[in-house]
Amino acid sequence: MTAVDTEPLAWDPLNEKYKGDPHPIWKRLRDEAPLYYNEELDFYAVSRFADVDAFSRDPKTFCSSHGTVLEMIKADPIDMEMMIFMDPPEHTRYRRLVSKAFTPRRMKLLEEDIRTLCAALLDDLTGRSSFDYVQDFGARVPAYVIAALLGVPPEDRDTVRGWIDESFHLDPETGMSNDVSATAMFGFLEYLGATLADRQKNPRDDMFTDLVNMEIVEEDGEPRHLTLEQAVNFAALIGSAGTETVARMLGWAALTLDKNPEQRAELAADPGLIPNCVEEILRYEAPSPVQSRWCTADVELHGGTIPARSKVVMVTGSAGRDERAYPDADRFDIHRKFDHHLSFGYGIHFCLGAALARTEGRIALEETFKRFPEWSVDMDGAVPLYTSTVRGYTKLPINV
Ligand code: HEM
Known part of the structure; x- marks a missing residue:
């Protein structure tokens, strides 16, 4: 029995105490308080797979337009035109439109870019006895991939990566809202605005151009396209x-693979196992472990009521470990057979980049195994990161 098991049940997503290992407290939430209410911060939380799944499928009752991060949810809808904060019918229209920019052709081209990028980054690290898997590799891949996806020219990619990195700067006092991140965001938005305006006049074969030019015809017969501001917001999102x-x-x-060396050896010997391993990693340690909603109607659940006009946190990270949904849920198993997990969200807000993220995960691991079939994580140098939206490591030194 750990200290967490004996304390009165209290949880909030940003409590320092649970940042290291939130799984014991999430298990207590699932078992003892499947509908949890935090009086101090005035929010409800659901942590079982079935409840997170059901809430995600009901955007009318659990809406996103008041914000999806607990600290930012207010009684009034937020004033930010981003699809992640939209409800139907606006969300439906917007998603139909931007989905057109994620064409199979563009994804296929990107796949080649991802492999070239992963290979180049890892080749640079070959020959060293240690490096930081996140700083030197894992964090670089997605920023360059997004830049390539949008159509940022190669000479601007480092600058764009710098803005994206700094926009996540965390201040010990003020968290994610601070001058460093605001300045970086401002620079990024200005760049996006100028580039998108340029593509309106000088179209190229890239997503920037698609975003300003693509059009859909609505049910009312009216053609619609994104305004420049909407295109900037989408690129920023x-x-x-x-x-x-x-x-x-x-x-x-x-x-996780270093903690499970036999499974790592299997993957090194048979890269065909990697796609399922990526799904298992997502289930086992959800990179984005909480999604929040505004509840629009009274909801009865587990003998309690969530009143209309309440904040609700869906603990996605806990849903992945719910033994009611996954046998032996705390066991990491690259051979596990399962239909779906909730780590990309579910329902209308299901992650638009899920296919891309899966491809990045698969290729990054394939290229890693080609060069480094084994490694050992130096936990003394590892730096955890737990913000309002993500959980994982910002530094993860490995010896190879
Ligand atoms: C492992 C990587 C990723 C994880 C774990 C992840 C997770 C999520 C989750 C949980 C949601 C749902 C949010 C909600 O319901 O409030 C979401 C939505 C979204 N994601 Fe991802 N994501 C990942 C990668 C990506 C990538 C690579 C892109 C872009 C290329 C992307 C773009 C989006 C967008 C645009 C939405 C909003 C969709 C909508 O509102 O309809 N994500 N993601």
Whole structure:
């Protein structure tokens, strides 16, 4: 029995105490308080797979337009035109439109870029006895991939990566809102605005051009396209949604496989096992472990009521470890057979970049195994990162 087992049940997503290993407290939430209420911060939380799944499928009752990060949810809808904060019908229209920019052709081209990029980054590290798997590799891959996806020219990619990195700067006092991240975000948005405006006049074969030019015809027969501001917001959203998450996933992969060396050896011998391993890593350590919603109607659950106009946290990271959904859920198993997990969200907000993230995970691991079939993580140098939106490691030194 650990200290966590005997304490009164209290949880909030950013409590320092649970950052290291939140799994014991999440298990207590699932078992003892499947509908949990935090009086101090006035929010409800659901942690079982079935509840997170059901809430994700009901965007009318559990809506996103008031924000999806607990600290930012207010009684009024937020004023930010990003699809992740939209409800139907606006979300439906917007998602149909931007999905057109994720064409199979563009994804296929990107796959070649991802392999070249992973190979180049890892070749540079070959010959060293140690390096930082996240700083030197895992965090670099997604920022360059998003830049390539959008159509950022190679000479601007380092600058763009710098803005994306700094936009996630955490201040010990003020968290994610601070001058470093605001300045970086401002620089990135200005760059996006100028580049997108340029593509309106000088189209190229890239996603920037698709975003400003593509059009859909609505049910009312009206053609619609994104405004310049909407296109900037979308590019900024994928810049943030598609980088930190993938960097965390790759860090979890390096750590979890080092803790399971027999399974790592199997993967090194048979790369065909890697795609299922990526799914298992996502289930086992969700890179984005909490999603929040605003509840629009009274909801009865587990003998209690979530009143309308409440904040609700869906503990996705806990859903992945729910033994009601996954036998022996705390066991990491690259051969586990399962239909779905919730680590990319579910329902209408299901991660738009899921296919890309899976491809990045697969290729990053394939290229890693080609050069480094074994490694050992130096936990003394590892630096955990737990923000309002992601959980994982920002530094993960490995000896190879
Ligand atoms: C391992 C990597 C990733 C994880 C774990 C992840 C996780 C998630 C989750 C949980 C959601 C749902 C949020 C909610 O319901 O409130 C989401 C949505 C989203 N993700 Fe990802 N994501 C990843 C990679 C990416 C990538 C690479 C991109 C972009 C290329 C991306 C773009 C988006 C977008 C645009 C949405 C909003 C979709 C909508 O509102 O309809 N994500 N992601």
